[in-house]
Amino acid sequence: MSNPETTQGKAAPELSEARKVYIKTYGCQMNVYDSERMADILAAEGYKSAETPEDADLVLLNTCHIREKAAEKVYSEIGRLRALKARARGDGRAMKIAVAGCVAQAEGAEILKRAQSVDVVVGPQSYHRLPALLKAGKRAVETEFPAESKFDHMPEPGFRNMRLPGDRPQPLLQQQAGLPRHAAAFLTVQEGCDKFCTFCVVPYTRGAEFSRPVARIVEEAEALAARGVKDVMLLGQNVNAYHGAGPAAGAWPLARLLARLSEISGIERLRYTTSHPRDMSDDLIAAHRDLPKLMPYLHLPAQSGSDRILALMNRRHDRNFYLRLVERLRRARPDLALSGDFIVGFPGETEADFSATLDLVRAVGYAQAYSFKYSPRPGTPAAGEAQVPDAVKAERLQRLQALLDEGQAAFNAKMLGREFDLLLEKPGKRPGQLVGRSPWLQAVHVDAPESLIGAMVKVAVDRIGSNSLFGALVDPPRAVA
Numbered sequence: 001m002s003n004p005e006t007t008q009g010k011a012a013p014e015l016s017e018a019r020k021v022y023i024k025t026y027g028c029q030m031n032v033y034d035s036e037r038m039a040d041i042l043a044a045e046g047y048k049s050a051e052t053p054e055d056a057d058l059v060l061l062n063t064c065h066i067r068e069k070a071a072e073k074v075y076s077e078i079g080r081l082r083a084l085k086a087r088a089r090g091d092g093r094a095m096k097i098a099v100a101g102c103v104a105q106a107e108g109a110e111i112l113k114r115a116q117s118v119d120v121v122v123g124p125q126s127y128h129r130l131p132a133l134l135k136a137g138k139r140a141v142e143t144e145f146p147a148e149s150k151f152d153h154m155p156e157p158g159f160r161n162m163r164l165p166g167d168r169p170q171p172l173l174q175q176q177a178g179l180p181r182h183a184a185a186f187l188t189v190q191e192g193c194d195k196f197c198t199f200c201v202v203p204y205t206r207g208a209e210f211s212r213p214v215a216r217i218v219e220e221a222e223a224l225a226a227r228g229v230k231d232v233m234l235l236g237q238n239v240n241a242y243h244g245a246g247p248a249a250g251a252w253p254l255a256r257l258l259a260r261l262s263e264i265s266g267i268e269r270l271r272y273t274t275s276h277p278r279d280m281s282d283d284l285i286a287a288h289r290d291l292p293k294l295m296p297y298l299h300l301p302a303q304s305g306s307d308r309i310l311a312l313m314n315r316r317h318d319r320n321f322y323l324r325l326v327e328r329l330r331r332a333r334p335d336l337a338l339s340g341d342f343i344v345g346f347p348g349e350t351e352a353d354f355s356a357t358l359d360l361v362r363a364v365g366y367a368q369a370y371s372f373k374y375s376p377r378p379g380t381p382a383a384g385e386a387q388v389p390d391a392v393k394a395e396r397l398q399r400l401q402a403l404l405d406e407g408q409a410a411f412n413a414k415m416l417g418r419e420f421d422l423l424l425e426k427p428g429k430r431p432g433q434l435v436g437r438s439p440w441l442q443a444v445h446v447d448a449p450e451s452l453i454g455a456m457v458k459v460a461v462d463r464i465g466s467n468s469l470f471g472a473l474v475d476p477p478r479a480v481a
């Protein structure tokens with residue numbers, strides 16, 4: 001186990017007796033999962049949740065490096081927290097600020113230099129060291145990629161006795177166990193990436209590909225099922241490259257892991273994200289045909305439709321490979337909803353390259369997709385290349401998003417009048433309304449009592465909204481198990 005590197009400076013004040021933590025999460029689902037695990041770790045140390053940063057003894061920023069000017073945004077947030085920390089000190093309270101996640105990994109000790117109010121900087125592979133770093137009594141930074149896995153040092157899921165910002169209370173389930181419980185959960189199975197796309201920081205901030213052993217994932221999924229979770233989204237930066245150690249000799253691919261998780265009683269739905277087209281193996285495509293619990297939804301980023309740009313991005317696939325893959329997937333699972341990621345204005349992108357992206361979007365027919373203007377990430381190969389003017393990027397993004405919105409509306413429109421199973425997850429915007437997810441991951445609003453949160457119900461869609469569906473319960477709903 002590596003020691004925290006400490007810096008000179010005043011020893012941070014000790015934590016007060018009633019310790020409360022406020023965790024603010026930025027970015028992707030993996031960060032949401034990581035925040036939950038850090039909450040578990042801190043709960044094991046006696047921390048409770050704070051409703052607001054003002055009320056906290058520890059404010060933890062779990063940061064994301066994907067968006068433009070990510071580090072600067074974190075420094076502004078720290079600036080706001082510095083005032084809170086000063087106020088707390090004036091009230092005789094010791095408040096600590098910790099920065100975690102990918103900005104912590106990328107900036108490291110620079111954060112302690114630039115922001116005197118920060119006590120701890122911890123990278124994504126060292127979360128298990130958080131309690132030790134907080135107790136070190138000195139400002140500390142830990143951004144090593146430690147030899148031991150953080151996953152081996154985490155408390156069981158379910159230990160957490162706190163809510164995170166964004167958690168919605170789920171009265172019936174809470175009554176049953178006294179814990180915040182959810183119908184759906186994330187489960188990280190893989191981290192890091194060896195692909196080195198030229199625009200992406202992940203291989204640098206999250207390190208090389210690492211897959212958790214099958215046995216630990218099965219244990220965690222069983223613990224989630226015991227807490228009432230029915231829908232599990234497996235997470236990994238390159239999740240379909242999964243190759244975790246199996247119970248006997250040899251590694252298991254993702255398809256085999258999914259088949260094993262399908263056997264767990266209580267888990268009714270499985271999904272996985274994010275996938276690389278190159279790692280979409282035959283057995284994984286077949287799993288979409290053979291595993292009824294594997295939902296008909298797949299996030300499969302293409303990034304561009306131009307072979308020239310795909311090569312510059314080092315994506316390791318071309319347009320034809322991607323389109324053939326989509327064809328094979330749809331043969332295996334004809335109702336598959338495809339989602340994607342696109343970057344517009346990558347260095348060197350011409351109008352013809354961009355048109356090829358629009359063509360690809362039309363050819364695939366995405367149920368939904370995320371699209372972004374390219375913005376350079378320091379330290380990545382594409383960052384030093386000549387940039388496409390921002391006005392051009394903005395105009396292309398607008399055209400792409402209009403096309404993607406059309407595709408999403410067309411996909412949703414096909415749902416009108418259809419009946420399917422809906423997993424009710426949380427209260428809706430107005431009283432008496434709940435929101436759940438369809439098998440294709442659309443949000444569906446229905447009128448139903450809160451006691452049905454966590455139940456799988458049959459719903460008929462009677463209205464299509466701009467980003468979601470509306471429906472009515474069909475059968476007398478099944479009771480929550």
Ligand code: SF4
Nearest residue numbers: 193195196197200202
């Ligand atoms: S495959 Fe995904 S995570 Fe890996 S480098 Fe490319 S964009 Fe980043």
